[in-house]
Structures are given as C-alpha cells and as structure tokens.
Amino acid sequence: MISLVPSGIPTSSSKVVSKNNSVFNLGAPFQKVTISSKEIFDYPATQRILENLKKYSMVPADFKAPEVVSTMDSVHAIAFDSATAVAPNNHPVGFGKNILHLTTQPGTSVKQCPGSDNMLCCHYHIINLVSNCPYDCSYCYLQTYLTQPMMTFYVNEEDIFDQVRKICERPPVSLLRIGTGEISDSLALDPLTGFSEKLAEVMTNYENVRLELKTKSKNVDHLLNLKRKDHVIFSWSINPPEIVNKEEHGTSRFEERIAAAAKVAAAGFVVGFHLDPVIYFENWKDCYERAIDYVLKNVPNEKIQWISIGGLRYLPQLKPITVRRHPDTSIYFEESVPGSDGKMRYPRFLRTEMFQFINDQIKSKAPQIYTYLCMETKPVWEKALARLPDRTF
Numbered sequence: 001m002i003s004l005v006p007s008g009i010p011t012s013s014s015k016v017v018s019k020n021n022s023v024f025n026l027g028a029p030f031q032k033v034t035i036s037s038k039e040i041f042d043y044p045a046t047q048r049i050l051e052n053l054k055k056y057s058m059v060p061a062d063f064k065a066p067e068v069v070s071t072m073d074s075v076h077a078i079a080f081d082s083a084t085a086v087a088p089n090n091h092p093v094g095f096g097k098n099i100l101h102l103t104t105q106p107g108t109s110v111k112q113c114p115g116s117d118n119m120l121c122c123h124y125h126i127i128n129l130v131s132n133c134p135y136d137c138s139y140c141y142l143q144t145y146l147t148q149p150m151m152t153f154y155v156n157e158e159d160i161f162d163q164v165r166k167i168c169e170r171p172p173v174s175l176l177r178i179g180t181g182e183i184s185d186s187l188a189l190d191p192l193t194g195f196s197e198k199l200a201e202v203m204t205n206y207e208n209v210r211l212e213l214k215t216k217s218k219n220v221d222h223l224l225n226l227k228r229k230d231h232v233i234f235s236w237s238i239n240p241p242e243i244v245n246k247e248e249h250g251t252s253r254f255e256e257r258i259a260a261a262a263k264v265a266a267a268g269f270v271v272g273f274h275l276d277p278v279i280y281f282e283n284w285k286d287c288y289e290r291a292i293d294y295v296l297k298n299v300p301n302e303k304i305q306w307i308s309i310g311g312l313r314y315l316p317q318l319k320p321i322t323v324r325r326h327p328d329t330s331i332y333f334e335e336s337v338p339g340s341d342g343k344m345r346y347p348r349f350l351r352t353e354m355f356q357f358i359n360d361q362i363k364s365k366a367p368q369i370y371t372y373l374c375m376e377t378k379p380v381w382e383k384a385l386a387r388l389p390d391r392t393f
C-alpha cells in the first residue's frame, strides 16, 4: 500500500495548522499533486492548471511535478491514511481535500439533477468537471457521497464540452439551466482551472440555456469580462453570518459573498441566492431577517433572478462523520425526522414555519423576486409558499 500522507497533513500526533491563501481564501496550498497516468500531461487543461498552481502558490515550495498514482491506489491510500489523521482530516473526504488529483472522466459528465424521491424538482442539469471541494461545511453531503475523495479535476474538458453541446442542441422545451456546483463549489478553485470561462464560451451560441455558477466564494474577478453576460447566472449559497462563521469552514464570509454579488451585478450579470441549508438555532428569525435585509439593500433587486430556500437535510450516516470531524457543530441541536427519500429533515411543521417566515421576509421587501423551495414536498410547498413549483426562473 502506498502512503499518501504528505508531510503537511496532521496525523494523530500533530495539530491542524490553519494557513491561508489570500487569493482563494483557503487553507492552501495543496499538500500533494497527483495525476492518474502519464497521458494526463497531454491535455491542455493539465498544462494550464499546473501553471496556475505555481502562479497562485497553491503547491508546496519544493513542488517539481505531479506524481503518477492510479486513481484507485489514491482512493485506497486515503482511506487507510485518514484513519490515523486528526480532525478534520480524519475522514477520506476531509483528507482528500489536501490532495489535488488530475484525471479524466470517461463516462457521462452532464446529467439531469437526480433530485430526491417524492420531492418536487426544478429540472436542473449538472456538469461535473471538479469533484470534492476545498471548503469544509460541517453539513456537506459530499462526506457521505464521494467514493473518490481526492480534490479532483477532470482534464478531458473537450469531451465534457461536447456533451454540453449535445444537450444544448436539443429542441428547447423550456429554459435549460445547467450548473457546475453539485459535487464541488463552482468558483472556489475556478481561477486555477479556468473551466467556467471555457464553459460559458461553449454555451454562447445557444439561446435557451443559462449557466449557473453556484458558490460560497468571492472569486469572480476573472469572469467579469465574459462575452455574453445574459447567459451566465452567478449564484451564492448564503446563510446568516452566525451560521457561516460556525459551520462553513474556509468559505468566503457572508459580507464577502454579497460584495461579490454586487460586483457581478454592476458588471452586467444577473444573480441568484440559495438560502440553503436553512438551519434552526436560537434567534433564527432575527438572524435570517437581518441577512435578507442585508442582501436586498446591497444587491440591486432587479438583478436578483431568484432566491431559493432549502432546509437542512442529510443522510443519517452524516451525523457521526460531522461530529467526529467538526465536534463543535450546532447543526444537530434540533430534532430531525427521516423523510421518504431517506434524508433527515426538521419536522414538517418547523420547516413550514421557517420557509414561510423567510419567504414572507423576502416578499414583503421585494415582491417581484421569484422564490422557490429546494427538495421539498408538495404539502410544504402549499403551506409555506401557497403554490407549487413552475419553471419560470
């Protein structure tokens, strides 16, 4: 068994040292960079990423070249090594955030969002060019989802862009919303990969599509001059600062995200917000009200395409992982019950109360802004929003 423990990843005998890379707002640089075969060097994306890694000081000072390690060997080694690491690296998905792996994705990389059983769905398409996320939210579902835990970039971008073209060429049924923020954050490492700019370019020629870049970062400067601003929607997952500071480790702070949203709005783009996951805590009403006020006062309301609302939801197996990795988390204080999709959620009465309150706050100040619920049941939609989903985003 190879060991992938680079010298900088804490084991049980050392403490986590928080470093910061001002460009990415991360505990960077990566401790190790690997590629799955020598052929990976032949992809233009590989060369671009390796240059940017150095440019942004995202590799150790003595970095010369990536190590060739098969993807399966990496997966096994991380599973083994994470067992003796200290929190938050004491789980493969936490440990894997330190290791950047470049490989190809041979299968389908563009697909319709699977949604959740018995939940109403917004018919979203997702593109996976990046897997895992440099941020570390305590509630992140990737901890129970990823089987390949390295911070992975898929460098066969042209194959993936061909899949995007095929989907965009289908006769339009309605506006096609495609996003990249499903198994990673869309922009956290985008200045390194350059994927979003290229993707926006690919979609430029199609009228019925919108690219959604969903993020908890402030990394927008490299995209402000995109050719078609009407094709791209920047969106931010937000929560009151009380939650961001406690649960969303490594992400840009609440005010930084709103400042980035104001910046892209001023550059001519529209924006969206996801109040997700809505979390119950003492004083939640005041905190959500203040956060909504702040957004609506600092981002031109006519530029806000939507605000979605989604409650905390997680598979039961997440709880022991979170408690082990982030022992000071507060997300499990309130009771949750299993839903028909197997995920834990707050009881229906509480979700309804919270969503209704938040929706009322938005609508009382900006009635024209479209709101919708994410992964929720029909009864909750009907009670909290007094309507069912449509697709007019």
Ligand code: SF4
Residues within 6 Å of the ligand: 132, 133, 134, 135, 136, 137, 139, 140, 141, 142, 183, 184, 185, 216
């Ligand atoms: S930003 Fe999203 S993908 Fe990244 S750790 Fe947080 S919840 Fe997970």
